[in-house]
Amino acid sequence: MPTSSPFVGDSGTAGSPIRAERAVGEHGRRYDVFASDAMDTDAAEAASASAGAFALDGVHSPGRASPANMEDAGGAAAGHAARPPLAGSRSGFRRLGLRGMKQRLLVVANRLPVSANRRGEDHWSLEISAGGLVSALLGVKDVDAKWIGWAGVNVPDEIGQRALTKALAEKRCIPVFLDEEIVHQYYNGYCNNILWPLFHYLGLPQEDRLATTRNFESQFDAYKRANQMFADVVYQHYQEGDVIWCHDYHLMFLPKCLKDHDINMKVGWFLHTPFPSSEIYRTLPSRLELLRSVLCADLVGFHTYDYARHFVSACTRILGLEGTPEGVEDQGRLTRVAAFPIGIDSDRFKRALELPAVKRHINELTQRFAGRKVMLGVDRLDMIKGIPQKILAFEKFLEENPDWNDKVVLLQIAVPTRTDVPETDNSTALFNSTTFFIL
Template sequence: MPGNLYNNCSNLPATPTRLERLLRERELRKYSKCLNDCEAELPSSTQDCFSPDLETSTCLFNDEELLETVSASRSLNDDGERLDFRTSKQRLLVVANRLPVSAVRHGEDSWQLEMSVGGLVTALLGVKEFDTRWIGWAGVNVPDEIGQKALAKALDEKRCIPVFLDEEVVHQYYNGYCNNILWPLFHYIGLPQEDRLATTRSFQSQFDGYKKANQLFADVVNEHYEEGDVVWCHDYHLMFLPKCLKERNKKMKVGWFLHTPFPSSEIHRMLPSRLELLRSVLAADLVGFHTYDYARHFVSACTRILGLEGTPEGVEDQGKLTRIAAFPVGIDSERFIKALELPEVQDHMKVLKQRFAGRKVMLGVDRLDMIKGIPQKILAFEKFLEENPNWHNKVVLLQIAVPTRTDVPEYQKLTSQVHEIVGRINGRFGSLTAVPIHHLVCLYLIICFHI
């Protein structure tokens, strides 16, 4: 983004020109020729390994590592002959609260895996330049060893590695600290103000559960980490993870990315554990945000709350620089375009066109979440119908609401509230043949894109 001081990661090289690539490939051939006692050249297939896509896709590579890869990839076989150069992808360990699949148990040692729905999953499906392993919680409690081994084996086929959390840890860490404290605060919703003493006690137990869960994630990462891997931590669920990883291995390359807004320093001050969380995130080598504003808020929190020095590249703490940058998240657009050509999608599109023929259709696709403003959207549509009676039976609002956190009381109340509003408006402006609002709490249209 132009003018973004926190988007100039010096580790991110500019996309090389064709001339630069040719010069680089020539140097690599010279280096390989030296390794082969000046007798052989690199095969042409080697050039694909050092394409611009691979070189610029991460800011954690450098020239020495590339040359070491060339050297390490050439070995001798049993007859003492030099083996051909084999291209290999960089290993990337994606660590997130949830795996991209949900597990359903069938029997003692049998599991069924289904595709998960979420923005993180959708965005990372487009990452194909790396040998990726995904580490996370499968969304189920598996207390027995037989079940854990069977689930780990089933997930291994999907290149996933499970983190096993018991019900108490999930309650304190996920339902408690993540969803009761961090999620509202990061969206500028204040902390609960009821019984201050009870809130403080509850907060401390939730924070302890949060740190325990992050340590369990760190244990799994360390178990599967290989030298040279890049560890990519995701979201507010794992703010404590970079510190846990760096304490075990300072040379580990760790990045952390936040998939929510980061609030201003004035709002972040409301968080009792603000100092510990900020320092834990700063243990990472690279910290990413969606926008420049979020990155600026984070740097401001570090300077005003921790007293550290902010630089155009990030935050410096006693000589250690943590790079801060803005990386807007995108999607694999080709996958969505191809989904439109599927027969089942085409058939469903025809049904929708027939059902809403002659009427304007307003489409909304949102998670059923407190910060998405679904009740406000529906009430605004009611206001439009009140002020424009000539649009009755000529416009329809098709609202797709993807359920989330169904076991949290606040979200259960939100679901009931939305259903009540929709029912009242449809009863007021609808008829026997048509209603103005179609509220669908389902995953069908989302799942179509994961076929």
């Protein structure tokens, strides 16, 4: 068996896209940059996603064991006998006890899978939301499932709340009503200004340290209050035997809230982003509380083995707990940890290729870029996606390979996201300035 330790060294159409073609010749060089702010909101195609069997099969990663040195929050601790964590994972929710239609599944996420638009005092229109989480879970249809989350709008009046609750019930959705202040502090602040960049290795905000400290404390307080509000809605609809599936970095405090209410609740938590190495994660001031809360879940899932390994390493190094072949053990209680990669609905893409509109678009692009290689980038307009760096790399390529000036084009599609988060505005400005700088 190898001696590398898992515990050490964490070393279709989309509406009407707005496209802008910029082609400028300079010193005999031609740059073609095509920018699009098309939103991925093909509700019809999303709604027709095929209903696959509900199963999340864990990934078996054999041969991942060796002695490890573990550190607690205060420094080095004694070494523990090595065990291969996460090995031999089976279907996650079978371990939580979900058996098809015999039990209900309560999906809890920050956002509902639909967006709500108010058309009158007591009338709402709903449409399927764009987003990776929604796309990933649309196929979970052969179980009795309900989705609990924020509808994305502020509804301060009771008439509006009752009407929206009724409309969402027809979609098997249950709203959590958050006011503007808590959304600003919890979602725009702690989630997207603290956790999102940290989990993608960008680090914590460094500007104005005193103000940042005060902001951090108020944002983390709002984060915990928001998680409790989600838990309160779960309590109202929970039935004995339900399986509760919590999602993403927005709800890391939720497993603790739920277990404090009823220790017998079956709770799973899945992270849809990377989980950083323990060296990066330990810079988070609230690192202990969040780890302890997530460990209240019965099953913790990640996209890849490496993310799961980082989580186990954080628990062993920061909390001083013991990693086991199945997860993390704390005072005799085992939290199972495993990797559950989410794929794509390949049949949906195959069907999309047969749509007349798609075929027409393919022909248009084929004619438009005839004789040239096309380099395609499709990214959300987010600071972690590296779009400016990609464009600068393309410029460098053309500088070093002038023979390719008229033979290659970079087609970059940038999808707007989190438009009310300051860092997104900064990313948009950087993207635009980089593009025009190159041109």
